[in-house]
Amino acid sequence: xxxxxxxxxxxxxxxxxxxxxxxxxxxxxxxxxxxxxxxxxxxxxxxxxxxxxxxxxxxxxxxxxxxxxxxxxxxxxxxxxxxxxxxxxxxxxxxxxxxxxxxxxxxxxxxxxxxxxxxxxxxxxxxxxxxxxxxxxxxxxxxxxxxxxxxxxxxxxxxxxxxxxxxxxxxxxxxxxxxxxxxx
Amino acid sequence: xxxxxxxxxxxxxxxxxxxxxxxxxxxxxxxxxxxxxxxxxxxxxxxxxxxxxxxxxxxxxxxxxxxxxxxxxxxxxxxxxxxxxxxxxxxxxxxxxxxxxxxxxxxxxxxxxxxxxxxxxxxxxxxxxxxxxxxxxxxxxxxxxxxxxxxxxxxxxxxxxxxxxxxxxxxxxxxxxxxxxxxxxxxxxxxxxxxxxxxxxxxxxxxxxxxxxxxxxxxxxxxxxxxxxxxxx
Ligand SMILES: [Fe+3]
Numbered sequence: 001x002x003x004x005x006x007x008x009x010x011x012x013x014x015x016x017x018x019x020x021x022x023x024x025x026x027x028x029x030x031x032x033x034x035x036x037x038x039x040x041x042x043x044x045x046x047x048x049x050x051x052x053x054x055x056x057x058x059x060x061x062x063x064x065x066x067x068x069x070x071x072x073x074x075x076x077x078x079x080x081x082x083x084x085x086x087x088x089x090x091x092x093x094x095x096x097x098x099x100x101x102x103x104x105x106x107x108x109x110x111x112x113x114x115x116x117x118x119x120x121x122x123x124x125x126x127x128x129x130x131x132x133x134x135x136x137x138x139x140x141x142x143x144x145x146x147x148x149x150x151x152x153x154x155x156x157x158x159x160x161x162x163x164x165x166x167x168x169x170x171x172x173x174x175x176x177x178x179x180x181x182x183x184x
Numbered sequence: 185x186x187x188x189x190x191x192x193x194x195x196x197x198x199x200x201x202x203x204x205x206x207x208x209x210x211x212x213x214x215x216x217x218x219x220x221x222x223x224x225x226x227x228x229x230x231x232x233x234x235x236x237x238x239x240x241x242x243x244x245x246x247x248x249x250x251x252x253x254x255x256x257x258x259x260x261x262x263x264x265x266x267x268x269x270x271x272x273x274x275x276x277x278x279x280x281x282x283x284x285x286x287x288x289x290x291x292x293x294x295x296x297x298x299x300x301x302x303x304x305x306x307x308x309x310x311x312x313x314x315x316x317x318x319x320x321x322x323x324x325x326x327x328x329x330x331x332x333x334x335x336x337x338x339x340x341x342x343x344x345x346x347x348x349x350x351x352x353x354x355x356x357x358x359x360x361x362x363x364x365x366x367x368x369x370x371x372x373x374x375x376x377x378x379x380x381x382x383x384x385x386x387x388x389x390x391x392x393x394x395x396x397x398x399x400x401x402x403x404x405x406x407x408x409x410x411x412x413x414x415x416x417x
Binding site: 004012018058061080174178180 | 267380
């Protein structure tokens, strides 16, 4: 079997998106989607503690039943599952979506509800990935990614509810309180 | 799902650029501290968004209202494969680039260089049944990196590709063969393996061009992961 080496990544650079990104790209789930409609908000912070503008943030998630669009036949058609946006001049991002459901992990285990996050920015040579979890999911204890990370690192992947329907998660690239990232 | 498949060993070696690079100063402020040796390959990473087809004119960057964009016209043919060399129809490709003067049509590009009203700085489209897509564009110009002490980026085309999974999304840059600036570019040279660098260089190809109108260039893109379709006999 031929085994090809994947193409090397390069930075997204400072000039992404003029014409490529639309306002709707940050809408992950439409108004008719089943489940709890939420906003996922946060900021991107670099090693110097500065807020980073014009970074491309993308998320991929399951629907409220834990099913993935394009993979699971019964997935909610109103949940695209995918969203992307640029951080604004304050380094902030915002997605409109629904809370994902738990989805199967390996064996009989469950993964706690989570958003996969991909991050691209000037000064980042390649994609950086992590996950965002919610603080109140019963499956957090058995989630394999969190277990593998260990308690301290796992804590940095838990968002916080700042209002009934707004989940906040700041991404700290480095320094004090840095977010744990996964190999991409 | 197998337990030993959920966490794959990390085996990028010298193929992918490290997060930190002395030649690319802003990586010092952006490089992540805590990248854990864990690469989940669950339902999450092995599924991904499906993109709608876009209009044919979305692959033509050079036909403005007032005529053709200025510069050396070229047709870029991209072939998209997975790690098993299977074509990846349905992949979604986006490109963006500077114009022939090295100027981006973007509010953050503050340099005093001319905008070309007939050049559109982006293209996008879905890969066809053979795993191919083509764009009509111009060869972009080099441009200086602000506050860098004289660093000019070599001519390059930015490319983003979404394959069938979240895992497979890549953003990269395509370079032109033989450009002297390639040798001293902090971003291109950030890839340690010279063979991996060479794979980001476009291949001139007469059959991909348009006779007496556009140069032809080819690019083979290999996305991470393997398509799920079973092997044929
Ligand atoms: Fe560029």
